[in-house]
Amino acid sequence: MLRSIKRSDRSRKKRKYRTSLLLILGSALLSAAVWNVSYRFQFTETPPHSSPCSSAHAAVMGLAAGYDLTVLRRFVGSLRQTGYCGHIILGVAPDVTDDVLAYLQHQDVAIHRLQWTPCDYQYNLETIVCAPPYANLKLRWGRYPLARDWLLACPTCTGPVLVTDVRDVVFQRDPFDGLVIDSLQLFAEHPYQTTLHKLVKKPIRRCKHMKLNEPMLCSGTTVGTREAVLTYLEVMYQELQVWARQENCRLINREGGDQAVHNYIYYTGKLPSSTQVIPFRASGVVNTVAVWGKLMEEQLRNHSIQWDQMWKYNVTDRQGYFLESDGSRSRTVHQFDRFDWAGYDVWLQEHFGKDLDERK
Numbered sequence: 179m180l181r182s183i184k185r186s187d188r189s190r191k192k193r194k195y196r197t198s199l200l201l202i203l204g205s206a207l208l209s210a211a212v213w214n215v216s217y218r219f220q221f222t223e224t225p226p227h228s229s230p231c232s233s234a235h236a237a238v239m240g241l242a243a244g245y246d247l248t249v250l251r252r253f254v255g256s257l258r259q260t261g262y263c264g265h266i267i268l269g270v271a272p273d274v275t276d277d278v279l280a281y282l283q284h285q286d287v288a289i290h291r292l293q294w295t296p297c298d299y300q301y302n303l304e305t306i307v308c309a310p311p312y313a314n315l316k317l318r319w320g321r322y323p324l325a326r327d328w329l330l331a332c333p334t335c336t337g338p339v340l341v342t343d344v345r346d347v348v349f350q351r352d353p354f355d356g357l358v359i360d361s362l363q364l365f366a367e368h369p370y371q372t373t374l375h376k377l378v379k380k381p382i383r384r385c386k387h388m389k390l391n392e393p394m395l396c397s398g399t400t401v402g403t404r405e406a407v408l409t410y411l412e413v414m415y416q417e418l419q420v421w422a423r424q425e426n427c428r429l430i431n432r433e434g435g436d437q438a439v440h441n442y443i444y445y446t447g448k449l450p451s452s453t454q455v456i457p458f459r460a461s462g463v464v465n466t467v468a469v470w471g472k473l474m475e476e477q478l479r480n481h482s483i484q485w486d487q488m489w490k491y492n493v494t495d496r497q498g499y500f501l502e503s504d505g506s507r508s509r510t511v512h513q514f515d516r517f518d519w520a521g522y523d524v525w526l527q528e529h530f531g532k533d534l535d536e537r538k
Contacts, residue, residue, distance in 0.1 A: 471516030
């Protein structure tokens with residue numbers, strides 16, 4: 179989703195990276211107190227629960243069309259390894275393989291097998307396919323009303339909900355453990371990244387004739403109560419239909435486009451006022467690490483850093499697990515592949531590549 183951030187002035191770029199490294203390595207990475215005031219949020223410890231599994235009514239949902247067993251074992255397997263016993267709801271392609279189906283069924287995943295149909299509108303720059311009954315939305319946009327429908331079809335999904343990407347997500351803890359989710363939560367990326375990035379700036383300028391200069395919110399993960407997530411998915415669906423009908427909005431020369439819509443609906447007040455923005459590495463449900471990985475790579479590219487040394491930079495603990503700013507292990511890590519330059523992919527295969535079929 180993300181690309182390296184370009185700057186025309188080389189000296190400004192160097193100063194930016196030096197500043198970013200200080201943000202990464204220092205204890206003042208933007209204090210939680212400052213972010214709390216800015217974004218008006220506070221986490222609450224979950225009261226003691228008599229059930230052996232407090233996530234029984236929770237739901238983790240995603241579109242998994244086209245992914246092989248390796249990806250799904252990493253996503254589903256790492257989630258089940260945390261002790262998460264709630265619902266997992268995935269959309270898969272019509273030609274999903276038998277081994278994938280068998281694995282998902284064994285892991286008690288609710289499977290929604292999609293069908294493909296030609297799209298009503300012309301899109302560009304992506305492998306375009308649409309899924310009924312949303313033939314007016316390319317699949318990357320149609321996943322929002324599809325997720326809404328899947329959640330509505332799950333009457334026992336009454337707990338917190340995580341709507342998430344699948345390919346680049348791994349779980350280190352039960353995503354909802356120790357948290358009370360009482361509203362919609364959106365997740366900010368590293369503070370270096372803002373909506374002036376072309377991923378959002380260009381589509382909003384072309385479609386809405388406006389400019390946003392705000393912290394970047396990632397569209398790949400969204401959390402909330404059942405009601406809050408249903409509201410979010412409906413607002414996204416309605417806005418995406420507006421974009422689909424207008425050629426200058428639909429024919430955006432970037433893949434995706436939903437990141438722009440996601441930021442647009444929040445910053446223009448289309449979501450409930452109770453919506454919380456969770457800062458980067460703030461011990462929430464999700465730690466989105468893509469920009470952080472790019473900045474670290476720029477700073478450490480000549481130092482031959484391996485994953486077992488990343489604890490020295492406050493990225494991981496000594497065992498190699500991603501950390502939040504307070505030193506706790508991240509629950510959900512999004513866009514982990516941006517750290518493959520440091521050997522995270524090898525570490526991940528060693529730690530989450532075995533015994534993923536065993537449910538705790």
